[in-house]
Amino acid sequence: xxxxxxxxxxxxxxxxxxxxxxxxxxxxxxxxxxxxxxxxxxxxxxxxxxxxxxxxxxxxxxxxxxxxxxxxxxxxxxxxxxxxxxxxxxxxxxxxxxxxxxxxxxxxxxxxxxxxxxxxxxxxxxxxxxxxxxxxxxxxxxxxxxxxxxxxxxxxxxxxxxxxxxxxxxxxxxxxxxxxxxxxxxxxxxxxxxxxxxxxxxxxxxxxxxxxxxxxxxxxxxxxxxxxxxxxxxxxxxxxxxxxxxxxxxxxxxxxxxxxxxxxxxxxxxxxxxxxxxxxxxxxxxxxxxxxxxxxxxxxxxxxxxxxxxxxxxxxxxxxxxxxxxxxxxxxxxxxxxxxxxxxxxxxxxxxxxx
Amino acid sequence: xxxxxxxxxxxxxxxxxxxxxxxxxxxxxxxxxxxxxxxxxxxxxxxxxxxxxxxxxxxxxxxxxxxxxxxxxxxxxxxxxxxxxxxxxxxxxxxxxxxxxxxxxxxxxxxxxxxxxxxxxxxxxxxxxxxxxxxxxxxxxxxxxxxxxxxxxxxxxxxxxxxxxxxxxxxxxxxxxxxxxxxxxxxxxxxxxxxxxxxxxxxxxxxxxxxxxxxxxxxxxxxxxxxxxxxxxxxxxxxxxxxxxxxxxxxxxxxxxxxxxxxxxxxxxxxxxxxxxxxxxxxxxxxxxxxxxxxxxxxxxxxxxxxxxxxxxxxxxxxxx
Ligand SMILES: Cc1ncc(C[n+]2csc(CCOP(=O)(O)OP(=O)(O)O)c2C)c(N)n1
Ligand SMILES: [Mg+2]
Numbered sequence: 001x002x003x004x005x006x007x008x009x010x011x012x013x014x015x016x017x018x019x020x021x022x023x024x025x026x027x028x029x030x031x032x033x034x035x036x037x038x039x040x041x042x043x044x045x046x047x048x049x050x051x052x053x054x055x056x057x058x059x060x061x062x063x064x065x066x067x068x069x070x071x072x073x074x075x076x077x078x079x080x081x082x083x084x085x086x087x088x089x090x091x092x093x094x095x096x097x098x099x100x101x102x103x104x105x106x107x108x109x110x111x112x113x114x115x116x117x118x119x120x121x122x123x124x125x126x127x128x129x130x131x132x133x134x135x136x137x138x139x140x141x142x143x144x145x146x147x148x149x150x151x152x153x154x155x156x157x158x159x160x161x162x163x164x165x166x167x168x169x170x171x172x173x174x175x176x177x178x179x180x181x182x183x184x185x186x187x188x189x190x191x192x193x194x195x196x197x198x199x200x201x202x203x204x205x206x207x208x209x210x211x212x213x214x215x216x217x218x219x220x221x222x223x224x225x226x227x228x229x230x231x232x233x234x235x236x237x238x239x240x241x242x243x244x245x246x247x248x249x250x251x252x253x254x255x256x257x258x259x260x261x262x263x264x265x266x267x268x269x270x271x272x273x274x275x276x277x278x279x280x281x282x283x284x285x286x287x288x289x290x291x292x293x294x295x296x297x298x299x300x301x302x303x304x305x306x307x308x309x310x311x312x313x314x315x316x317x318x319x320x321x322x323x324x325x326x327x328x329x330x331x332x333x334x335x336x337x338x339x340x341x342x343x344x345x346x347x348x349x350x351x352x353x354x355x
Numbered sequence: 356x357x358x359x360x361x362x363x364x365x366x367x368x369x370x371x372x373x374x375x376x377x378x379x380x381x382x383x384x385x386x387x388x389x390x391x392x393x394x395x396x397x398x399x400x401x402x403x404x405x406x407x408x409x410x411x412x413x414x415x416x417x418x419x420x421x422x423x424x425x426x427x428x429x430x431x432x433x434x435x436x437x438x439x440x441x442x443x444x445x446x447x448x449x450x451x452x453x454x455x456x457x458x459x460x461x462x463x464x465x466x467x468x469x470x471x472x473x474x475x476x477x478x479x480x481x482x483x484x485x486x487x488x489x490x491x492x493x494x495x496x497x498x499x500x501x502x503x504x505x506x507x508x509x510x511x512x513x514x515x516x517x518x519x520x521x522x523x524x525x526x527x528x529x530x531x532x533x534x535x536x537x538x539x540x541x542x543x544x545x546x547x548x549x550x551x552x553x554x555x556x557x558x559x560x561x562x563x564x565x566x567x568x569x570x571x572x573x574x575x576x577x578x579x580x581x582x583x584x585x586x587x588x589x590x591x592x593x594x595x596x597x598x599x600x601x602x603x604x605x606x607x608x609x610x611x612x613x614x615x616x617x618x619x620x621x622x623x624x625x626x627x628x629x630x631x632x633x634x635x636x637x638x639x640x641x642x643x644x645x646x647x648x649x650x651x652x653x654x655x656x657x658x659x660x661x662x663x664x665x666x667x668x669x670x671x672x673x674x675x676x
Pocket of ligand 2: 502528530533
């Protein structure tokens with residue numbers, strides 16, 4: 001008989017639960033207690049065990065879907081004689097008995113009791129959670145996804161608890177443009193240049209290679225520069241580890257590969273791995289300059305605006321036109337003062353201009 | 356061990372299996388959405404509840420916590436009255452108004468579970484004071500976790516019991532974690548028994564809480580002392596929860612190797628081995644116990660599933676308004 005697996009009540013609030021990964025495929029046989037999928041709740045990532053033994057027929061909720069408690073997420077075919085539901089069957093696989101007690105015969109005749117409990121007159125918990133359908137045309141508002149809620153919490157905390165200050169400047173982009181043209185066949189990402197410039201500048205600014213813990217600046221074991229990525233509306237940071245030792249080509253390839261992994265739904269690529277600082281590039285979106293919020297526990301973040309031809313005053317006082325971009329560095333004032341950060345930003349500019 | 360009858364030992368075993376079977380089955384019911392709220396389970400800690408309650412009389416009292424299913428079954432509540440309670444049925448041990456975190460039955464010597472960490476400790480001290488003033492030999496036992504030791508209520512309850520020699524046994528189930536926090540993060544000296552002995556001047560004992568016979572013996576000595584007027588006694592039972600803090604907790608903070616090592620010390624297979632080694636039971640006997648408990652559970656599910664739910668009229672009964 002058909003058995004519809006519903007999302008258990010695993011979240012601590014009424015929030016949605018995101019499907020992280022399925023560990024079985026349609027057609028596969030599963031047993032009760034076997035981990036079926038990974039989900040992300042408002043509080044933790046966890047595995048969900050099967051409540052039945054049978055064959056997985058259909059996966060209803062796909063990876064990344066946000067589902068509510070009680071939603072059908074998969075369909076199984078279970079033997080009519082199987083003691084499939086704990087409502088009729090209760091021998092746990094983990095029971096301390098010496099032999100397998102899954103043999104039939106110890107329980108009352110199987111009844112399709114789960115739906116009776118969940119949807120019967122008394123109403124199971126899932127039934128109680130569901131509100132009545134809203135009237136047509138009424139916009140209930142858009143609920144933030146689990147990831148969005150996590151991100152908004154972190155960012156709000158950052159903005160409210162880290163004393164940010166901001167430094168803005170311009171850099172000449174001709175060296176980068178020339179380098180990109182020279183290697184036109186591989187098409188280097190812009191971000192690779194910024195990652196490398198930041199990493200190399202960091203080499204001379206010890207405070208930016210540390211993290212604030214209490215009233216101590218502790219050194220970071222590995223130096224990574226993060227690249228902020230907006231994937232399908234969700235914010236991710238791809239860390240490039242020890243980029244100062246890598247060529248622009250290597251960094252560029254690494255960023256591209258990681259973006260692909262993210263798009264492919266690789267759960268590992270979605271893990272949060274803090275970097276020393278992050279770069280965030282909105283230049284492609286025609287933004288001239290913006291002041292980004294620090295991504296804790298990092299101590300600074302670099303906002304990058306668009307590169308475009310600009311009027312510049314040359315050393316001889318003449319006007320000229322050169323491709324330039326803007327940079328804005330947001331800094332945790334507890335970690336660095338204005339002058340120190342200004343020199344750091346200047347070092348980044350010099351790295352970029354000699355790309 | 357020789358002094359115990361086979362029936363007594365098999366009964367200890369069956370009581371632990373009943374708790375494990377209950378917890379494992381209820382877990383699946385929760386995943387199916389048949390139960391409201393969350394549940395806090397005690398897989399891996401069965402020997403503490405069973406060992407301690409095996410020395411108690413019906414008129415002795417226990418207090419418990421949010422993790423009370425095992426304590427309740429060990430104190431003599433039935434699977435049926437517990438299941439009905441979990442289903443919110445009016446036939447539950449608290450008429451469906453308590454739920455998983457507040458199971459208890461005053462007629463069977465169990466105050467409904469107190470979910471406030473440490474909350475049961477002063478209550479037990481108070482009951483022990485009453486028992487003493489009434490000149491009975493009844494004993495109050497309080498079960499609580501390692502997390503309760505840092506609560507003010509712990510100090511007040513234990514101290515008061517100590518200065519007045521109350522017949523109270525304080526049973527700390529030290530499972531290394533309070534929710535996700537390891538004991539080493541919340542106490543400098545993690546030997547709780549030693550701290551309590553030094554701090555309150557009462558007899559304390561730290562022992563393997565996964566050895567049901569050892570727990571039984573320590574509890575028997577403690578209860579005898581209390582009945583004789585030389586309480587209180589503090590027992591620190593070293594154990595481990597082989598499941599999340601609640602059903603919504605995957606327990607990622609428990610290192611894999613740590614969990615594996617404690618699985619090896621799982622009180623149930625361990626005691627099964629003792630029974631086999633001593634020739635008290637073979638696999639078929641243990642199997643029969645498991646079968647009996649499974650069908651007892653199935654029958655209780657059937658009852659609970661069809662039990663009446665409280666009505667609107669019940670809203671104002673058994674509550675303070
Ligand atoms: C006074 C109080 N603070 C916090 C909580 C939230 N809480 C519920 S269980 C728990 C952890 C308790 O740990 P422990 O006492 O070791 O018991 P265990 O869960 O390990 O059995 C906490 C902090 C509570 N219920 N009461
Ligand atoms: Mg604990």
